[in-house]
Amino acid sequence: MSAQDKHHDTCPQSFQLQNDANFTTRLHSKVQVKNNMLVELCVRNYATHDGLENGVDGIFQGSTKIFNSQKVIWILFNNPKCGQLIRIKNAHLYEHEIHPTWTPIEPISKDIQIDSNSSHIITRTQFPIQLATAHYTLSTRINT
Numbered sequence: 001m002s003a004q005d006k007h008h009d010t011c012p013q014s015f016q017l018q019n020d021a022n023f024t025t026r027l028h029s030k031v032q033v034k035n036n037m038l039v040e041l042c043v044r045n046y047a048t049h050d051g052l053e054n055g056v057d058g059i060f061q062g063s064t065k066i067f068n069s070q071k072v073i074w075i076l077f078n079n080p081k082c083g084q085l086i087r088i089k090n091a092h093l094y095e096h097e098i099h100p101t102w103t104p105i106e107p108i109s110k111d112i113q114i115d116s117n118s119s120h121i122i123t124r125t126q127f128p129i130q131l132a133t134a135h136y137t138l139s140t141r142i143n144t
């Protein structure tokens with residue numbers, strides 16, 4: 001899944017984002033995942049009221065297109081309480097092939113300042129996930 005980068009009017013098209021997730025507020029330029037891969041949320045405050053914050057891990061279940069060709073990805077979180085409110089709110093998205101324990105995750109957009117000139121801004125839109133780190137992989141294996 002590739003990120004979409006949109007240059008603001010005051011930012012020259014020649015400006016590009018670094019391929020460093022630390023520079024892009026943890027939104028990667030490309031995330032390569034397959035079904036049943038262990039992933040984790042990589043941004044703070046995605047939905048903290050629902051237990052979805054940086055480092056929460058789960059299993060990637062796939063993606064589907066919804067309204068206006070917008071895509072959502074489906075994550076089976078290791079903690080079933082994580083994403084519970086989002087699953088209730090988005091009950092209309094569940095079809096026969098979508099399991100009710102999977103949580104829909106939408107892409108997020110972040111404005112990223114390119115340099116010290118605050119008018120050079122690119123908006124990156126990407127799903128807030130990355131492959132789970134060894135720490136989370138190990139803790140998952142121990143807990144299962």
